[in-house]
Amino acid sequence: MASKRNGTLYLGVTSDLPGRAYQHRNGLVEGFSKKHGCWLLVWYQASDDLQAARYRELQMKKWKRAWKIELIEQENPQWMDLYETLF
Secondary structure, three states, rough: OOOOOOOEEEOOOOHHHHHHHHHHHHOOOOOOOHHHHEEEEEOOOOOOOOHHHHHHHHHHHOOOOHHHHHHHHHHOOOOOOOOOHOO
């Protein structure tokens, strides 16, 4: 999730991406993403293994910001909101 292009980034894991993204978009989740206005879904990675997804999240949280931006821009160079593509 992002606040805007090159804005604040939020990284998390969920087993219900459409539902979780809806919560973030509508300010239903207290915490970092609400405080910083991270409501745009700009990148996601699907996984059938929750443990592997959590490990990947922990790895990525240690990444430099530039690496995260590069990953987003490889798949979504315009930083389009991908929420509607989930349906």
